[in-house]
Amino acid sequence: MSNNATEDIVINRAESTKIDAVNFDNLVFGEIFTDHMLICDYKQGVWEKPIIQPYAPFLIDPSAKVFHYGQAIFEGMKAYKDDNEDVWLFRPEENYNRFNKSAKRLAMPEVPESVFMDGMKKLLEIEKEWVKKGIGNSLYIRPFMIATGPGVIAAPAKFYRFMIILSPAKAYYSGEVKVIIAEHFSRAANGGIGAAKAAGNYSAQFYPTKLANEMGFQQIIWTDDATHSKLEEAGTMNVFFRINDTLYTAPTSERILDGVTRKSLIDLAKRENINVEVRPVLVEEVIAAAENGTLQEVFGAGTAAVVNPIVGFSYKEKYYELPKLDNPIALDLKKKLTAIQHKVAKDTFGWTVKI
Structure with a gap:
């Protein structure tokens, strides 16, 4: 400055x-x-x-x-x-x-x-x-x-x-969040402006989200525009999936916003010795994990809510309920991150800047 x-x-x-x-x-x-x-x-x-x-x-x-x-x-x-x-x-x-x-x-x-x-x-x-x-x-x-x-x-x-x-x-708390995995609509496309925080990105989400709301769901987990086989973002947030004890989240790209909360949670999880994999996350593997009981958590990450746990999702008209855990990773990471932001825990990363 x-x-x-x-x-x-x-x-x-x-x-x-x-x-x-x-x-x-x-x-x-x-x-x-x-x-x-x-x-x-x-x-x-x-x-x-x-x-x-x-x-x-x-x-x-x-x-x-x-x-x-x-x-x-x-x-x-x-x-x-x-x-x-x-x-x-x-x-x-x-x-x-x-x-x-x-x-x-x-x-x-x-x-x-x-x-x-x-x-x-x-x-x-x-x-x-x-x-x-x-x-x-x-x-x-x-x-x-x-x-x-x-x-x-x-x-x-x-x-x-x-x-x-x-x-x-x-x-920020919006109650229990249930989502639909998108089968037709996409948040962004390759070569487009999905990686920018452009106003039009958000207005384009309103209509498909309105349709989801009418069916009793609060948000949409967006999929890639070409094949709808890759999970990308949840509503206006980046999204994480916990399968067994590993967190998975999609890499940033032309379609996916480089979220500040997202990258902070990744670094914080690694500090806490939580396995994190940043790679394309496929719809089919998340469905398989939900069916065999290894899908533990799904949560959004963004500035407003920091972490927003998802209690269940629908895909091809089938609803999958997520387990209710005593000690979810999502809320533990949220607690640790907000403690750093509010200066009640040591900032070992040098993230905070005094005014």
């Missing part, structure tokens, strides 16, 4: 705060936002000076290319507060690097570190009181970029806006 972060950022503080009106014990994920946001515009090939200003709507041209050609990317991160009132980020450089990979894939300008990292740091300093202590409490960070350039010609825009907004969050 640069040493002149404050001098490089214009700060216009809100006249009042809405924090006192927020019930931090009863938060719905992603619905409440803090007093301030960061904005930085890209014009004429140059990034302008970042501005931190009160959270509010803004005007945009109806022909802005974000509306017509979907140039929009984002990241999801969290800030945590320890018992000493210090605020910490978790592996922010991973999100920064992935953001710019997404930008490059969608022909958008890369965001300088002085804008992304220093801007986020200053915004968090201003909104420090919105970060609450305690396991499960966090401040969700949403950096994103949209094409603001006008015109309906099918070409990349010339003007963009980078923003960061913040939302207080509690521990």
Whole structure:
């Protein structure tokens, strides 16, 4: 990070705060936002000076290319507060690097570190009181970029806006999760933008997920686009399978997002001497393991929930219930990872960054 972060950022503080009106014990994920946001515009090939200003709507041209050609990317991160009132980020450089990979894939300008990292740091300093202590409490960070350039010609825009907004969050829990293994729909295809955190990737999931919801399932485990024989992601999360005492997860690719939680869980599992294999996971082997009793756990991994255990899945109209374990690996890894994030356990990996 640069040493002149404050001098490089214009700060216009809100006249009042809405924090006192927020019930931090009863938060719905992603619905409440803090007093301030960061904005930085890209014009004429140059990034302008970042501005931190009160959270509010803004005007945009109806022909802005974000509306017509979907140039929009984002990241999801969290800030945590320890018992000493210090605020910490978790592996922010991973999100920064992935953001710019997404930008490059969608022909958008890369965001300088002085804008992304220093801007986020200053915004968090201003909104420090919105970060609450305690396991499960966090401040969700949403950096994103949209094409603001006008015109309906099918070409990349010339003007963009980078923003960061913040939302207080509690521990994410969606109850028992049952999923369907996809037989027709795919999340992404080779040569596409599946490895980017592009907005269109997520809207494309809404319809097949809606169909799954109507059948009583919460999410879909996506399969590869060509053969539908390889298991790839669960909903909007990376996915792990435990067969006997080995964890399996698919390698990242053009179709699979390089999840920060995913790679952290892999490293943490190896530290705990848990066997991990990163390789293509076949539908047929998971079905066989479910039928012979060796499939122990399936769980999603992502920023919002950290770990989301799956209690059962359906494939070709047959439902497979997973065993109820006394000491599941999924919840043990979640406990250990959240302890590092909240600074109640030693960070042996050097993942946490103090604000």
